[in-house]
Amino acid sequence: MIKLIDIDQLKEGDILAEPLYNVHGHILLPANAVISNKCLKLLKTLNIQNVTIKRIDKDNQNESLTEEEIETSLKKLLENLDWQPENDYEMELLKMAAIHKLKGKDLE
Amino acid sequence: MMNVEKILENLDEFPTLPTIYSNLLECISNPRSTVNDVAQIISKDQSAALKVLKSVNSPLYGVSKKVETIKDAVFHLGFNEIKNLVVALSVVSTFKNLKPTKNFSLLEFWKHSVAAGVTSKLLGVASGEKNTENYFLAGVIHDIGKLFFVQFFNEEYDNLLDHANQNNIEITDAEMNYFGINHIKIGEKIAIKWQLPDIFRLVIKHYHDLEYSNGNSMIIASVSLAEYIAKLLGLGLRNTRRTILRPNPKIWEVLKLNKGQLLELYPKIIENYNQSIQILIVN
Numbered sequence: 001m002i003k004l005i006d007i008d009q010l011k012e013g014d015i016l017a018e019p020l021y022n023v024h025g026h027i028l029l030p031a032n033a034v035i036s037n038k039c040l041k042l043l044k045t046l047n048i049q050n051v052t053i054k055r056i057d058k059d060n061q062n063e064s065l066t067e068e069e070i071e072t073s074l075k076k077l078l079e080n081l082d083w084q085p086e087n088d089y090e091m092e093l094l095k096m097a098a099i100h101k102l103k104g105k106d107l108e
Numbered sequence: 109m110m111n112v113e114k115i116l117e118n119l120d121e122f123p124t125l126p127t128i129y130s131n132l133l134e135c136i137s138n139p140r141s142t143v144n145d146v147a148q149i150i151s152k153d154q155s156a157a158l159k160v161l162k163s164v165n166s167p168l169y170g171v172s173k174k175v176e177t178i179k180d181a182v183f184h185l186g187f188n189e190i191k192n193l194v195v196a197l198s199v200v201s202t203f204k205n206l207k208p209t210k211n212f213s214l215l216e217f218w219k220h221s222v223a224a225g226v227t228s229k230l231l232g233v234a235s236g237e238k239n240t241e242n243y244f245l246a247g248v249i250h251d252i253g254k255l256f257f258v259q260f261f262n263e264e265y266d267n268l269l270d271h272a273n274q275n276n277i278e279i280t281d282a283e284m285n286y287f288g289i290n291h292i293k294i295g296e297k298i299a300i301k302w303q304l305p306d307i308f309r310l311v312i313k314h315y316h317d318l319e320y321s322n323g324n325s326m327i328i329a330s331v332s333l334a335e336y337i338a339k340l341l342g343l344g345l346r347n348t349r350r351t352i353l354r355p356n357p358k359i360w361e362v363l364k365l366n367k368g369q370l371l372e373l374y375p376k377i378i379e380n381y382n383q384s385i386q387i388l389i390v391n
Binding site: 002004005006018023025049050051052077080081083087088089090092093094095096097099100 | 154155158204213215219336337340341342352353354355359360365367368370371374378382385386389390
């Protein structure tokens with residue numbers, strides 16, 4: 001999974017998903033560069049604010065979800081609501097949230 | 109409560125959009141301007157030009173063949189949409205150095221705003237709206253008023269957010285209680301200051317309450333639902349309230365989506381969101 005993070009969250013050993021450019025458009029680090037401690041300090045002094053890194057996604061294997069998985073996730077969501085869906089649109093929104101939770105596509 | 113007039117005096121100091129925008133505005137308002145003229149203005153700003161090209165080639169704009177030049181980008185998007193894209197890019201870069209607070213992350217704010225932008229556009233298209241050139245920008249700037257508070261009342265606003273989060277209070281209510289004015293009203297004033305077309309002010313004003321005149325209902329309902337979906341999926345700023353609220357039912361009357369359409373949009377929302385945050389937010 002590709003994840004956009006604040007420079008403060010970048011750790012030694014993280015892998016860049018995309019090349020990192022300076023303000024003039026020059027490449028500072030190529031894609032797939034592994035962040036070293038030295039890099040980390042350098043990027044902070046250059047006032048780089050956010051970077052895109054690759055993170056192993058535990059749900060990555062689970063691209064095609066089964067109906068059963070979605071139903072279970074939806075049921076859990078519905079249990080925590082203080083209202084219940086009254087039309088197809090509301091149901092679809094909640095199903096979307098249930099799928100999103102399972103897929104782990106959330107970039108946060 | 110603070111003195112609202114005093115608070116509003118700060119608007120004079122609130123950033124204006126970069127000159128590329130005023131140059132574009134002037135150029136586009138001249139009926140004799142050509143695609144070349146517009147392309148020339150954008151090309152002068154290297155970083156904007158690069159981002160414009162990346163954006164036009166992203167799925168958000170649905171251009172089927174690869175766009176290689178700014179001139180082509182202007183040709184494919186048209187004057188208004190390219191101007192809106194430049195505004196969206198400019199707004200993000202204008203506030204790059206805004207001081208974040210413990211409870212307000214600029215990155216999360218923009219992620220939420222971009223999610224609302226791409227989703228608004230997708231909803232507009234899904235609802236059958238032919239002209240969706242304002243939808244992306246409208247979503248991106250719907251919460252712009254919050255940046256005013258972060259800029260001028262950094263510490264107070266941080267405390268306010270903390271208080272609202274702890275006590276499960278709507279941020280707009282907390283703002284009204286403390287400042288006597290909320291980010292929606294401030295956002296409207298920013299839209300005027302930036303000389304954006306009035307539709308953007310109307311979206312900022314009404315996406316919360318959906319009380320609006322007929323002609324603009326589609327874009328307002330789209331931004332409203334897009335904002336809801338961004339919160340629901342946790343794209344960027346999370347819903348500070350612990351519970352998921354029911355969406356405003358007026359949305360469905362306006363958008364008239366078909367059964368299954370919302371769910372079909374989900375993968376597109378995620379794809380567009382991922383690509384757009386890379387283009388707009390990354391240095």
